[in-house]
Amino acid sequence: xxxxxxxxxxxxxxxxxxxxxxxxxxxxxxxxxxxxxxxxxxxxxxxxxxxxxxxxxxxxxxxxxxxxxxxxxxxxxxxxxxxxxxxxxxxxxxxxxxxxxxxxxxxxxxxxxxxxxxxxxxxxxxxxxxxxxxxxxxxxxxxxxxxxxxxxxxxxxxxxxxxxxxxxxxxxxxxxxxxxxxxxxxxxxxxxxxxxxxxxxxxxxxxxxxxxxxxxxxxxxxxx
Amino acid sequence: xxxxxxxxxxxxxxxxxxxxxxxxxxxxxxxxxxxxxxxxxxxxxxxxxxxxxxxxxxxxxxxxxxxxxxxxxxxxxxxxxxxxxxxxxxxxxxxxxxxxxxxxxxxxxxxxxxxxxxxxxxxxxxxxxxxxxxxxxxxxxxxxxxxxxxxxxxxxxxxxxxxxxxxxxxxxxxxxxxxxxxxxxxxxxxxxxxxxxxxxxxxxxxxxxxxxxxxxxxxxxxxxxxxxxxxxxxxxxxxxxxxxxxxxxxxxxxxxxxxxxxxxxxxxxxxxxxxxxxxxxxxxxxxxxxxxxxxxxxxxxxxxxxxxxxxxxxxxxxxxxxxxxxxxxxxxxxxxxxxxxxxxxxxxxxxxxxxxxxxxxxxxxxxxxxxxxxxxxxxxxxxxxxxxxxxxxxxxxxxxxxxxxxxxxxxxxxxxxxxxxxxxxxxxxxxxxxxxxxxxxxxxxxxxxxxxxxxxxxxxxxxxxxxxxxx
Ligand SMILES: Nc1nc2c(ncn2[C@@H]2O[C@H](COP(=O)(O)OP(=O)(O)OP(=O)(O)O)[C@@H](O)[C@H]2O)c(=O)[nH]1
Ligand SMILES: Nc1ncnc2c1ncn2[C@@H]1O[C@H](COP(=O)(O)OP(=O)(O)OP(=O)(O)O)[C@@H](O)[C@H]1O
Ligand SMILES: [Mg+2]
Ligand SMILES: [Mg+2]
Numbered sequence: 001x002x003x004x005x006x007x008x009x010x011x012x013x014x015x016x017x018x019x020x021x022x023x024x025x026x027x028x029x030x031x032x033x034x035x036x037x038x039x040x041x042x043x044x045x046x047x048x049x050x051x052x053x054x055x056x057x058x059x060x061x062x063x064x065x066x067x068x069x070x071x072x073x074x075x076x077x078x079x080x081x082x083x084x085x086x087x088x089x090x091x092x093x094x095x096x097x098x099x100x101x102x103x104x105x106x107x108x109x110x111x112x113x114x115x116x117x118x119x120x121x122x123x124x125x126x127x128x129x130x131x132x133x134x135x136x137x138x139x140x141x142x143x144x145x146x147x148x149x150x151x152x153x154x155x156x157x158x159x160x161x162x163x164x165x166x167x168x169x170x171x172x173x174x175x176x177x178x179x180x181x182x183x184x185x186x187x188x189x190x191x192x193x194x195x196x197x198x199x200x201x202x203x204x205x206x207x208x209x210x211x212x213x214x215x216x217x218x219x220x221x222x223x224x
Numbered sequence: 225x226x227x228x229x230x231x232x233x234x235x236x237x238x239x240x241x242x243x244x245x246x247x248x249x250x251x252x253x254x255x256x257x258x259x260x261x262x263x264x265x266x267x268x269x270x271x272x273x274x275x276x277x278x279x280x281x282x283x284x285x286x287x288x289x290x291x292x293x294x295x296x297x298x299x300x301x302x303x304x305x306x307x308x309x310x311x312x313x314x315x316x317x318x319x320x321x322x323x324x325x326x327x328x329x330x331x332x333x334x335x336x337x338x339x340x341x342x343x344x345x346x347x348x349x350x351x352x353x354x355x356x357x358x359x360x361x362x363x364x365x366x367x368x369x370x371x372x373x374x375x376x377x378x379x380x381x382x383x384x385x386x387x388x389x390x391x392x393x394x395x396x397x398x399x400x401x402x403x404x405x406x407x408x409x410x411x412x413x414x415x416x417x418x419x420x421x422x423x424x425x426x427x428x429x430x431x432x433x434x435x436x437x438x439x440x441x442x443x444x445x446x447x448x449x450x451x452x453x454x455x456x457x458x459x460x461x462x463x464x465x466x467x468x469x470x471x472x473x474x475x476x477x478x479x480x481x482x483x484x485x486x487x488x489x490x491x492x493x494x495x496x497x498x499x500x501x502x503x504x505x506x507x508x509x510x511x512x513x514x515x516x517x518x519x520x521x522x523x524x525x526x527x528x529x530x531x532x533x534x535x536x537x538x539x540x541x542x543x544x545x546x547x548x549x550x551x552x553x554x555x556x557x558x559x560x561x562x563x564x565x566x567x568x569x570x571x572x573x574x575x576x577x578x579x580x581x582x583x584x585x586x587x588x589x590x591x592x593x594x595x596x597x598x599x600x601x602x603x604x605x606x607x608x609x610x611x612x613x614x615x616x617x618x619x620x621x622x623x624x625x626x627x628x629x630x631x632x633x634x635x636x637x638x639x640x641x642x643x644x645x646x647x648x649x650x651x652x653x654x655x656x657x658x659x660x661x662x663x664x665x666x667x668x669x670x671x672x673x674x675x676x677x678x679x680x681x682x683x684x685x686x687x688x689x690x691x692x693x694x695x
Contacts, residue, residue, distance in 0.1 A: 058415075
């Protein structure tokens with residue numbers, strides 16, 4: 001995070017992490033498509049001809065609060081292909097929160113597990129403690145999951161200390177929920193550890209409301 | 225938590241970039257130039273700190289210059305410029321507004337913020353233009369009438385474009401958007417190339433760490449190998465001393481030095497002696513091996529009659545071959561010139577091949593030993609057309625060796641059947657010694673073999689082994 005009290009600006013970095021083709025880029029696209037154009041920047045994608053992320057995707061979101069604090073949320077995706085591990089590590093540097101996008105298809109269990117471990121390694125390499133890191137898990141492609149797996153996801157959700165979401169990102173389902181929960185965790189942590197609300201006069205509930213409106217898009221009226 | 229100056233180094237993707245870093249100045253100037261030509265409006269671009277990146281005037285140059293010559297004009301002109309550079313422009317998320325400012329001269333400017341990722345990076349200023357609704361000169365100019373020749377001012381002002389503020393605002397907004405697309409593209413290019421470089425150096429760093437690890441483990445292995453050789457040397461030396469006593473005393477007993485032996489005692493003692501000698505041979509080859517491994521093969525070169533060496537080798541294994549009813553024959557070219565070799569090493573090499581042949585050939589088999597000059601072939605010929613190499617081969621009609629094994633049998637300790645139930649004794653050292661000895665002479669050894677049909681091992685050696693350069 002980057003807090004500039006003079007300019008009254010706060011910037012937070014969110015990283016979408018997970019195995020190849022799990023739908024990280026699709027999550028960002030879905031957020032981009034429905035977000036209020038006044039509250040989002042351009043979606044930057046750096047990918048190959050076959051739509052595999054090469055370096056990262058980047059979507060900036062902007063929120064404004066009545067206290068006059070400008071909040072910038074920068075959403076990144078990492079490239080999921082195995083060979084891009086050093087790029088994943090670089091994108092992950094300085095992350096304030098991570099959304100782990102798992103693939104709910106039956107054959108992807110091992111890949112999910114491998115990348116979960118890979119996330120742990122790269123966080124460690126970046127000196128980011130996993131202990132208090134805001135992290136949510138999304139099982140994407142639920143439209144392709146079988147009944148057993150759906151049940152398992154529900155089970156995991158009940159037992160996990162991390163929030164777990166089922167999603168079908170390609171239809172936009174579960175995408176906003178995942179991100180909102182992550183932002184909420186992140187703000188709670190910053191407030192707990194750095195007294196964010198006190199030091200900046202920030203009203204967390206108001207900010208989350210502003211986020212919800214931005215994500216809902218113009219239909220619900222934009223920010224401000 | 226990082227407040228303004230972050231403690232940890234800012235990641236590639238997290239660094240804020242200034243307008244100057246993001247645009248290519250000549251391209252920006254070109255872009256502005258084409259706007260100026262299209263709209264007949266001046267364009268100025270300032271960065272966040274008010275530093276000027278572009279300033280193109282059209283029509284207004286003489287007008288402003290004239291007003292600037294007199295001190296009241298100069299002062300107010302400066303006020304306007306300062307305002308244009310520094311007046312805060314609001315940026316809310318992606319929303320931005322243009323602002324207008326009228327100069328004391330009655331001309332007007334429109335300012336549009338340049339926004340990138342929600343941050344204000346600078347501003348575009350369009351103008352001056354004469355507002356459409358403006359009548360004659362501005363009242364302020366009339367107040368300063370004493371200082372200026374108003375007719376002149378009127379003339380000069382005519383060269384400045386008249387336009388409606390709404391139109392100029394639209395142009396400014398459009399210009400801002402074009403610029404933002406440009407900025408987005410450059411930002412993307414900058415991040416991408418930075419990431420590329422960083423990713424490559426990360427990979428390089430990783431590779432280096434890996435190869436360092438490999439090197440370390442290689443060195444550890446080498447050290448272990450050295451320890452093993454030393455261990456072999458020490459152990460075999462320590463084993464030999466008591467063994468020579470065992471053999472010596474057995475021989476003395478057998479020779480009757482301690483009194484007559486009955487046939488049964490003699491029989492037992494012969495077995496002790498035989499096994500003892502077998503053990504001594506094994507230890508000797510271990511010792512040879514550790515010598516080879518620790519200091520390489522040292523040759524004592526001498527002019528040597530190869531046929532004699534072959535005969536001595538054959539006689540060494542003859543008793544064993546006879547016992548197994550194996551026919552051992554030779555084809556030796558007695559006329560070949562003497563060779564400069566280490567006779568002991570050559571004998572040992574041939575004996576090793578022969579004892580393998582006996583060991584791996586069933587009772588009643590056949591072994592043929594041949595030696596002679598390499599048949600005239602370009603490769604085997606010296607500079608004056610004389611033969612420069614000779615061959616010794618040992619051929620048997622034994623069990624043979626599968627093609628996949630033919631390379632490996634020359635490795636130390638390698639045996640085709642290394643199970644504990646294997647039919648033949650030995651430690652797997654013979655051939656590796658042969659190879660070391662032959663290679664020390666600058667020669668080579670190879671095998672031709674078919675499973676169940678037999679094997680032929682051939683030594684190919686130079687007639688004259690060069691003395692090694694080092695003493
Ligand atoms: N059926 C289905 N397909 C999906 C869903 N989400 C994404 N996909 C498809 O999965 C493929 C990969 O999606 P991406 O978003 O590019 O995956 P990624 O995780 O960014 O992949 P990398 O960039 O290679 O790591 C695309 O063809 C998407 O259309 C989903 O919910 N259901
Ligand atoms: N003439 C041969 N016919 C068939 N196999 C052979 C022959 N010579 C060698 N081999 C194979 O190659 C292996 C290695 O031979 P090498 O002489 O190095 O060891 P060894 O004879 O088993 O033991 P050592 O020579 O130390 O007593 C043998 O164990 C055997 O399997
Ligand atoms: Mg992707
Ligand atoms: Mg042998």
